[in-house]
Amino acid sequence: MEKNKDAEKDIIEAARKVFITKGFSSATTRDIAKEANVNIAMVHYYYRSKENLFDIIFEEAFKTLISSILDATNSNIALFEKIELIIHNYINTLISNPYLPNFIVNEITQNPERIEKKFKDKDIYNKVFKRLSEDIENETIKGTIREINPISLFMNILSMCIFPFLAKPIFKWVFEFGESYYGELLEERKKIITEFVINAIKKC
Amino acid sequence: MEKNKDAEKDIIEAARKVFITKGFSSATTRDIAKEANVNIAMVHYYYRSKENLFDIIFEEAFKTLISSILDATNSNIALFEKIELIIHNYINTLISNPYLPNFIVNEITQNPERIEKKFKDKDIYNKVFKRLSEDIENETIKGTIREINPISLFMNILSMCIFPFLAKPIFKWVFEFGESYYGELLEERKKIITEFVINAIKKC
DNA sequence: GTCTATAGCGGGATAGAC
DNA sequence: GTCTATCCCGCTATAGAC
Structure with missing residues (x-):
């Protein structure tokens, strides 16, 4: 009876692709409709507005990016292994979703309220960080590691993991790296x- | 005779502010004209098109961001001091221009060709990096530092300097930092x- | 549910008067 | 150089036929 049995699903998938690569303001409902092989009116029929559709994609993307850290910090292993696990999990997530960091960072910079409105449960992130924080303090007391502010360490680790994805086109250009070499x-x-x-x- | 003696200059300044905070696609010539206290037609009179005006701002911004590294890497001092100097110079530049990293990273991600078209003199960046690279190799041979790939080290340093500026709204939110504390x-x-x-x- | 047509707006750009 | 008026396009969104 219908050409396209699950237009609703196709639209979400198209929206994910288009929003994440182009960002909210450059993406158009026309792009999304085309990508989903669907009439423009259908996009509004299922999701009411561009804003609303975007919010769904953004929330999903943000959770993807955050949850891969949460799992690792929460696990019950020694500090050095925990650090290794965080880094491995996070880079794996980024390799599977290379456009996410740019997307999240841009949209939040352009519209910081979005974060506060959508994610009231910030406490979760904060508590999990405290877990890592305690691990660090324990090792400091034991004398196995130097004194370091846990927030600084956390920022350093995240920075080194994420930035090479954000700045990929720049690094590729400066160092004349090919796509596959950059992947390695x-x-x-x-x-x-x-x-x-x-x-x-x-x-030491 | 004229209300605004140097509209041309005012427009550039307004364009810098508007483009760097909003990005190319969200910024409008109307925004820029308003910010410059100038009629919209004047923007086109002096700079022909939005694209053209943007290119001027982008090139300027890119050079600002790059040149602060070049100066430091080129100086004639020992490796550890050089590393310290790079980090200090770079963070100072970022504190003075906090919106630049987002601006550059976004625009290049959206439009990677821009980099290649505008900056044919990539060799400069490459040569200066080789300078740092040699310093690192010399110290490795001397046995004062561990073996490390110079590109990795370079990426790590840049990542840790820049990322906290890119992700400022996220970190402020998660850790409940105020603006002035984040500055410290x-x-x-x-x-x-x-x-x-x-x-x-x-x-050691 | 799906499509066409169109409303209504905001954008970049220019013609032409002064 | 400066301003007004206007063109024309592409966008979001909806009304209404099927």
């Missing part, structure tokens, strides 16, 4: 960052 | 990153 480099960074961090904090 | 934190990071990097690479 990102893969190798799991090990490199882990070693770098452990050397930075380990007492 | 960024200032402190000069020292923190320097120590972190030196500990990470120094043999």
